[in-house]
Amino acid sequence: MRGPARHGVTTLDDVAARAEVSAMTVSNVLNHPERVSDATRERVSRAIEELGYRPNRSARTLRSRTSNLIGVRVERSRGDRAALLLDQFLHALAESAASRGYHLILCHAAGDTAELTAYQELRQTTAVDAFVLTGAHRDDPRLRWLRDEGVGFAVFGRTWDEESSTPTHPWVDVDGAAGLGLATEHLARQGHDEIGLVGWPSDSEVGEDRRTGWVEACHRLGLPARVEAHVVDEFEAGRDAAHRLLQAGRGGPVPTALVCASDTLALGVMRALAERGLRPGTDVGVTGFDNSPSAALTTPGLTSLEQPLADVAAELVRLLDAALREVPPGAPAGTGAPAPPTGTLLAPRLVVRESSRRT
Amino acid sequence: MRGPARHGVTTLDDVAARAEVSAMTVSNVLNHPERVSDATRERVSRAIEELGYRPNRSARTLRSRTSNLIGVRVERSRGDRAALLLDQFLHALAESAASRGYHLILCHAAGDTAELTAYQELRQTTAVDAFVLTGAHRDDPRLRWLRDEGVGFAVFGRTWDEESSTPTHPWVDVDGAAGLGLATEHLARQGHDEIGLVGWPSDSEVGEDRRTGWVEACHRLGLPARVEAHVVDEFEAGRDAAHRLLQAGRGGPVPTALVCASDTLALGVMRALAERGLRPGTDVGVTGFDNSPSAALTTPGLTSLEQPLADVAAELVRLLDAALREVPPGAPAGTGAPAPPTGTLLAPRLVVRESSRRT
DNA sequence: CTGTTAGCGCGTTCAA
DNA sequence: TTGAACGCGCTAACAG
Numbered sequence: 001m002r003g004p005a006r007h008g009v010t011t012l013d014d015v016a017a018r019a020e021v022s023a024m025t026v027s028n029v030l031n032h033p034e035r036v037s038d039a040t041r042e043r044v045s046r047a048i049e050e051l052g053y054r055p056n057r058s059a060r061t062l063r064s065r066t067s068n069l070i071g072v073r074v075e076r077s078r079g080d081r082a083a084l085l086l087d088q089f090l091h092a093l094a095e096s097a098a099s100r101g102y103h104l105i106l107c108h109a110a111g112d113t114a115e116l117t118a119y120q121e122l123r124q125t126t127a128v129d130a131f132v133l134t135g136a137h138r139d140d141p142r143l144r145w146l147r148d149e150g151v152g153f154a155v156f157g158r159t160w161d162e163e164s165s166t167p168t169h170p171w172v173d174v175d176g177a178a179g180l181g182l183a184t185e186h187l188a189r190q191g192h193d194e195i196g197l198v199g200w201p202s203d204s205e206v207g208e209d210r211r212t213g214w215v216e217a218c219h220r221l222g223l224p225a226r227v228e229a230h231v232v233d234e235f236e237a238g239r240d241a242a243h244r245l246l247q248a249g250r251g252g253p254v255p256t257a258l259v260c261a262s263d264t265l266a267l268g269v270m271r272a273l274a275e276r277g278l279r280p281g282t283d284v285g286v287t288g289f290d291n292s293p294s295a296a297l298t299t300p301g302l303t304s305l306e307q308p309l310a311d312v313a314a315e316l317v318r319l320l321d322a323a324l325r326e327v328p329p330g331a332p333a334g335t336g337a338p339a340p341p342t343g344t345l346l347a348p349r350l351v352v353r354e355s356s357r358r359t
Numbered sequence: 360m361r362g363p364a365r366h367g368v369t370t371l372d373d374v375a376a377r378a379e380v381s382a383m384t385v386s387n388v389l390n391h392p393e394r395v396s397d398a399t400r401e402r403v404s405r406a407i408e409e410l411g412y413r414p415n416r417s418a419r420t421l422r423s424r425t426s427n428l429i430g431v432r433v434e435r436s437r438g439d440r441a442a443l444l445l446d447q448f449l450h451a452l453a454e455s456a457a458s459r460g461y462h463l464i465l466c467h468a469a470g471d472t473a474e475l476t477a478y479q480e481l482r483q484t485t486a487v488d489a490f491v492l493t494g495a496h497r498d499d500p501r502l503r504w505l506r507d508e509g510v511g512f513a514v515f516g517r518t519w520d521e522e523s524s525t526p527t528h529p530w531v532d533v534d535g536a537a538g539l540g541l542a543t544e545h546l547a548r549q550g551h552d553e554i555g556l557v558g559w560p561s562d563s564e565v566g567e568d569r570r571t572g573w574v575e576a577c578h579r580l581g582l583p584a585r586v587e588a589h590v591v592d593e594f595e596a597g598r599d600a601a602h603r604l605l606q607a608g609r610g611g612p613v614p615t616a617l618v619c620a621s622d623t624l625a626l627g628v629m630r631a632l633a634e635r636g637l638r639p640g641t642d643v644g645v646t647g648f649d650n651s652p653s654a655a656l657t658t659p660g661l662t663s664l665e666q667p668l669a670d671v672a673a674e675l676v677r678l679l680d681a682a683l684r685e686v687p688p689g690a691p692a693g694t695g696a697p698a699p700p701t702g703t704l705l706a707p708r709l710v711v712r713e714s715s716r717r718t
Numbered sequence: 719c720t721g722t723t724a725g726c727g728c729g730t731t732c733a734a
Numbered sequence: 735t736t737g738a739a740c741g742c743g744c745t746a747a748c749a750g
Contacts, residue, residue, distance in 0.1 A: 009483065009485075009727095011726095011727055011728085012728065012729095013727080021736075021737085022736070022737045022738080023727090023728080023729095023737090024728095024729080024730095024736070024737055024738080025735090025736060027728065028735090028736085031729075035735070035736090036735070036736085037736090040736085054483040054484050055484065055727085055728075056421070056484060056485050056726085056727050056728070057417075057484040057485060058416075058417040058418075058420040058421040058485055058486075058727080058728090059417075059421050059726070059728040059729090059742090060727080060728055060729075061417040061742095062415070062417040062418050062421055062726090062727080062728075062729095062741095062742050062743065062744090063727080063729045063730080063741085063742055064730085064742090065742080067417065069464075074446065074450045074453050075450065076450050086445075086446035086449075087433065087445035087446045090433050090446070090449070090465065091433045091434065091435050091467065094433050094466070094467035095467045097467075098467050098477075103464055103481075104465040105462055105464050106449065106453045106462065106464070106465065107453070107462075108450065108453035108456075108457050118457075122462075124368065124413040125414065125415060125416040126417055127416045127417075127462070263656075264656065267656040267657070267658070268656075270658055271658045274659075292652070293651070293652075293653055294652055294653035294657065296594070297594055297622075297623065297627075297657065298626070298653065298656065298657040298658070299629055299633045299657070300633075370742095370743060370744085371744065371745095372743085380720080380721090381720070381721050381722080382721090382743090382744080382745090383720070383722080383745075384719090384720060384721075386744070386745055387719090387720085387745090390745075394719070395719070395720085396719060396720090399720080414743085414744075415742085415743050415744070417742085417743080417744090418726090418742070418743030418744040418745085419745075420726095421726045421727065421728090421742090421744075421745095422725080422726050422745045422746080423726090423744080423745060423746080485727095
């Protein structure tokens with residue numbers, strides 16, 4: 001027993017005094033219950049309960065060098081794009097994290113370099129055990145840095161260069177190809193036979209993934225995949241692209257439907273349709289990606305692909321948790337080799353609304 | 360000088376050794392620079408720089424009982440409403456917090472009771488100095504609890520019961536009445552003379568605030584404020600309300616424009632207009648509130664009121680920071696009484712789009 | 719202005 | 735299975 005708490009906060013010692021054991025035993029009940037006899041554990045647990053004891057995170061962190069904090073960067077969201085779904089994602093992540101005893105700490109950064117600095121600071125001040133990244137890309141310096149530093153992390157989004165070789169870190173992603181496949185098939189069922197794509201520039205890995213789904217679905221369906229535009233993810237870009245593709249005199253075939261790489265683009269396309277006096281759904285089928293709030297709230301409603309963000313978040317936390325629990329270098333041979341970093345691909349769900357329905 | 364760091368992390372002692380001073384002096388350079396002579400400060404600062412030293416948060420927290428962490432709850436966002444702007448708000452908050460040396464820690468909670476539990480846990484584990492709340496209401500149990508606990512907090516959103524008496528806590532809010540005033544005046548300038556309101560139920564304090572702006576603007580303009588509906592903040596509710604108000608045979612006057620308490624309602628109204636073959640803007644003027652992404656991305660664009668979220672966040676952090684720095688009980692009389700909790704009301708900005716323009 | 723002492727609350731280590 | 739000593743890295747309180 002050490003001295004009683006001085007600040008009105010109950011400490012390990014208070015519990016120990018109450019349960020008439022040493023502080024160490026209380027600590028063991030919390031962290032290594034198997035080391036404590038049933039009777040003692042029972043008694044200590046009751047004392048913990050009665051005193052409403054909660055271990056002090058800072059002390060624990062200081063001692064054990066793990067904070068149970070997960071760092072997440074919040075990006076500046078752009079008002080001109082359909083919601084990044086960041087709030088949904090963050091909520092899901094916070095929930096999953098809480099269920100495993102972690103908390104989320106936000107990390108704000110202006111640019112990619114600043115992000116590294118921010119990670120570094122969070123890391124050096126011992127505030128964070130691991131990071132969740134979003135939107136990593138080929139040769140992402142963040143991945144390199146995190147790997148070099150030996151910091152735990154998991155990524156929402158594949159990094160394509162890793163796929164071929166051995167994956168070096170855990171990731172979770174939504175299957176964009178499957179998504180555009182669903183959208184394309186759905187439009188074909190509505191009778192469309194010239195389905196175009198409004199996608200992202202070809203240096204976007206996510207964009208290429210989604211494009212693949214469109215191409216392959218068209219092949220499967222025996223339809224041409226020949227009308228396509230590739231533009232940045234902005235409303236105006238989608239609008240302009242649609243005007244271009246729908247122009248009769250431009251030489252190529254005129255699409256009767258357009259699948260888009262994002263809701264932002266799809267909403268731009270719908271603006272263009274309105275300007276041309278065409279009705280989404282009836283005249284030209286349109287689909288988006290993300291199922292952002294705007295998809296449900298615009299008129300007519302926009303058919304889109306919903307990302308299973310709750311599942312993504314749960315899986316990310318699961319991966320991190322597994323990695324953090326992994327026995328550090330020198331693990332007993334009997335426990336078997338640690339599982340290699342894994343990736344999980346989750347399927348999006350098609351939400352059909354008026355923009356793709358022929359009435 | 361104590362022993363060197365054992366984990367490859369540079370500590371205060373490393374810096375002290377390098378600068379040939381005691382650890383205490385380094386600490387003072389960081390936390391009370393005025394106590395240290397210029398020469399020493401200079402030398403220590405250089406050592407800090409050279410070693411890339413960052414103080415360990417846990418140790419600091421453990422000792423000083425302040426974590427520089429601000430707790431924020433992330434609510435479950437509903438896909439059927441225009442973005443809660445939570446991501447924009449969180450980003451701004453994280454940025455403002457960082458500029459004053461704070462970090463944000465997320466707090467997930469399912470309900471109001473769970474929220475209190477979550478606050479309590481974060482508090483007891485010494486993980487947070489203060490909280491930022493959103494959407495507090497009359498007799499909010501959270502406010503009561505936080506006040507009783509003596510925890511620092513600031514609220515986004517007024518709590519109306521406080522306004523009349525002495526405010527007991529700092530708040531920041533956006534002036535909803537001014538917002539609907541702007542919208543109403545704008546519509547009047549477009550030639551509308553029967554401007555209706557689609558608002559929230561009258562037990563909503565925010566809703567009543569916004570309604571006031573509409574009523575008063577109508578009075579100022581010499582227009583009637585007699586057509587109104589009060590419904591929950593959902594798309595379908597807005598749609599139904601518009602159908603009801605626009606029905607010619609219902610007895611009352613038929614509005615030529617509708618100001619709405621939210622973008623969600625306004626987008627529902629626009630759906631109703633489409634269903635009645637009416638064009639937003641040309642036939643019936645419509646305005647929303649929040650300037651959510653959907654407002655810009657829907658067709659025609661929705662006129663809305665942009666909330667100055669960056670300013671709100673900055674002010675919230677400023678208030679918290681001031682409160683946290685405030686000298687605890689027993690402050691020297693010379694410093695004057697601490698400023699009473701203050702509130703700040705910020706003006707929204709009208710963003711005009713097609714839904715309110717007569718072309 | 720600078721240094722010494724002590725200890726925040728907890729978990730690792732090792733002995734009983 | 736349980737406990738005593740110790741120290742994680744830092745800063746409050748005081749002494750010089």
